[in-house]
Each structure stands twice: as C-alpha cells, then as structure tokens.
Amino acid sequence: MKTVFEYTRGMLPVTTGYCPGCTHGIAHRILMEVLIERGTLGETIGVAPIGCSILSHNYLNVDMCESAHGRGPAVAAGIRRALPDKTIFTYQGDGDLASIGAGEIVHAAHRGEKFTTIFVNNAIYGMTGGQMAPTTLIGQKSTTGVDGRKKEVSGMPLRMAELLATIDGAVYVERVALDTPAHVRGAKAAMHRAFEIQEKRLGFSFVEVLSTCPTNWGLPPTAALKWLADNMIPYFPLGILRTPGEVK
Amino acid sequence: MAKKGIVKFDIDKCKGCELCVVVCPKHILKIHEHDVNIMGYHPISVSDEEQCIGCANCAVMCPDGVISVYTE
Numbered sequence: 001m002k003t004v005f006e007y008t009r010g011m012l013p014v015t016t017g018y019c020p021g022c023t024h025g026i027a028h029r030i031l032m033e034v035l036i037e038r039g040t041l042g043e044t045i046g047v048a049p050i051g052c053s054i055l056s057h058n059y060l061n062v063d064m065c066e067s068a069h070g071r072g073p074a075v076a077a078g079i080r081r082a083l084p085d086k087t088i089f090t091y092q093g094d095g096d097l098a099s100i101g102a103g104e105i106v107h108a109a110h111r112g113e114k115f116t117t118i119f120v121n122n123a124i125y126g127m128t129g130g131q132m133a134p135t136t137l138i139g140q141k142s143t144t145g146v147d148g149r150k151k152e153v154s155g156m157p158l159r160m161a162e163l164l165a166t167i168d169g170a171v172y173v174e175r176v177a178l179d180t181p182a183h184v185r186g187a188k189a190a191m192h193r194a195f196e197i198q199e200k201r202l203g204f205s206f207v208e209v210l211s212t213c214p215t216n217w218g219l220p221p222t223a224a225l226k227w228l229a230d231n232m233i234p235y236f237p238l239g240i241l242r243t244p245g246e247v248k
Numbered sequence: 249m250a251k252k253g254i255v256k257f258d259i260d261k262c263k264g265c266e267l268c269v270v271v272c273p274k275h276i277l278k279i280h281e282h283d284v285n286i287m288g289y290h291p292i293s294v295s296d297e298e299q300c301i302g303c304a305n306c307a308v309m310c311p312d313g314v315i316s317v318y319t320e
C-alpha cells in the first residue's frame with residue numbers, strides 16, 4: 001500500500017474550533033506541510049493574530065507568539081532581531097492585517113523585514129460575528145452593512161497584495177485561493193516560494209490566501225467555495241505580483 | 249487500468265462540511281444519513297470505494313485532517 005496523503009505531523013492531533021468548512025484549516029495544514037518539506041518546522045516561530053485563528057498556537061506544531069490585534073508584523077520584527085537564525089511567519093486575517101494592522105504590515109514591508117506573512121482574506125471579520133472588513137466586496141452583506149457594502153459609504157475593497165507590491169522591501173507578493181484542489185496545491189507552492197525568499201534573506205515575503213467564511217457569509221461550505229470563485233477572484237486576481245527579479 | 253485508491257476517515261474529526269464531496273471526480277463520497285460522530289455531526293463515508301482513483305482531492309480540501317489516501 002502506497003501512501004498518497006496523510007495528515008501532516010505539523011498539525012497537532014486536536015480538533016480545531018473552526019466552523020465546518022472553514023478554510024483556515026486548509027491554510028494551516030499547507031503552511032505546516034511546507035515547513036516540514038523544507039525541514040524547518042523545528043526552528044520556526046509563528047506569530048498568531050487576533051481573529052478566528054487566535055488559537056492557532058493550539059493547532060500548529062511550532063513555537064508561537066500571540067500578538068495584539070494587527071501587530072503581528074511588529075512582533076515578528078522583534079523576534080527576527082532577537083533570534084536572527086529562525087524561520088518566522090505571521091498568520092493574519094483581513095480584519096487584523098488590512099484594517100487595524102494596516103500600518104504595521106506596510107512598514108514591515110517597507111523595512112524589508114525578513115519574515116513571511118500568510119494573509120487569510122475571507123472578506124469579513126469572522127471571529128466577532130461578520131462585521132465589514134476593508135476587503136468586504138461591494139454589495140456583500142455584513143452585520144455592519146446589512147444592505148451590502150456601498151462604495152459611497154465605505155469605499156472600494158482594499159487590495160492588500162497590490163498595495164504591498166508597490167513597496168520595494170516586499171520582494172515576494174502572491175495571491176492564491178483555496179476554492180479548488182488545484183488552487184490549494186498552488187497555494188502551497190506559493191508558500192514554498194515565500195519561505196525560500198525568507199531563507200535567502202532577500203526581504204519581506206507575502207502570500208494572500210483567498211478563503212471562505214461560510215458561517216458569516218450565510219452560505220453552506222460548498223456554496224461558499226463557489227462564492228469565492230465567482231465573486232472574490234474577479235476582484236482579487238490570483239497570481240504573482242512581485243518577485244525578487246523585479247526588485248532592484 | 250486506473251490505480252485503485254483507498255480512503256480512510258478519522259470519523260470523529262469530521263464536521264460534515266462536504267468540501268470533499270464536491271471535489272471528488274468519481275462522486276463516491278457522501279455524508280452518512282443516520283450515523284453521528286462524537287461531535288454530533290453526520291460524518292463522511294465512501295459509497296463505492298472500488299471506483300476510487302487515489303487522487304487525494306478530498307484530503308487536499310479537508311480542513312480538518314479527516315482523510316488519508318493510499319493506493320494499492
């Protein structure tokens with residue numbers, strides 16, 4: 001019998017508190033698979049955000065540090081200075097990274113911090129019950145925008161990958177999605193590239209992962225995958241926005 | 249002939265989300281109609297394992313580490 005797939009030992013043998021069909025579980029798993037495949041699991045330090053993944057330190061089999069809301073990049077920058085040899089990542093939601101933590105992520109990129117950020121964009125505040133995020137799409141309903149987001153009131157959804165790709169210190173920026181097996185495999189490849197850049201200490205690396213929030217979108221998990229593909233990908237196009245070759 | 253696949257489930261971790269069901273190219277995964285697991289969810293099952301090709305699409309999409317895949 002040949003093994004095709006077994007759950008990675010990078011994930012602790014526990015049941016996560018995530019809702020059924022929440023793609024945080026997929027993002028966690030491929031991140032840990034990447035660290036195992038690169039042989040860096042044992043020397044990695046992760047920084048957890050505020051959001052549904054606040055308890056990710058209970059699920060990911062690496063050393064982790066909690067951070068105040070949106071301040072993961074500042075914590076990671078401190079860890080990098082204290083422990084220059086470690087592999088370091090922040091794992092952040094869109095409320096955490098694009099809203100309250102927009103300043104931290106921009107300046108981490110601007111300084112060319114040598115860590116990797118995994119940005120889980122589910123277009124809503126999950127943990128607190130479905131409030132509008134900067135990434136919420138036009139027309140998308142949230143508890144703070146019950147008639148759907150309106151451009152005149154809340155502006156257009158913020159494209160963080162594009163924004164960060166304008167910053168010289170951000171040497172690797174890619175957007176991926178978790179709506180199909182092929183995209184999940186592509187997301188994992190993107191994380192490999194991001195950690196390779198970090199290992200070479202070329203600068204800041206950033207992977208935006210389009211994800212679902214079935215509970216707060218009010219959709220069954222499988223319909224949420226389709227909603228992601230139909231609505232998020234057209235506005236948040238997938239692909240590599242910046243590579244070291246483009247950075248002078 | 250296509251390779252014969254084998255799927256194994258860690259039933260008590262399943263939340264019945266069906267992400268695996270919709271990505272199975274052979275449409276052989278289905279949620280138990282009657283059984284419930286330790287968390288109270290109807291968990292995943294395989295209807296016709298003979299047809300499994302071991303592509304692991306189901307396991308790749310599973311957010312909860314329920315599925316292992318092998319080939320003979």
Ligand SMILES: Cc1ncc(C[n+]2csc(CCOP(=O)(O)OP(=O)(O)O)c2C)c(N)n1
Nearest residue numbers: 050051052069093094095096124125126127
């Ligand atoms: C300083 C501060 N402000 C506000 C909050 C409330 N809060 C907790 S989680 C959250 C948003 C999380 O959303 P997101 O980052 O998108 O992550 P998700 O839960 O969707 O994974 C907010 C506003 C907080 N904990 N701390």
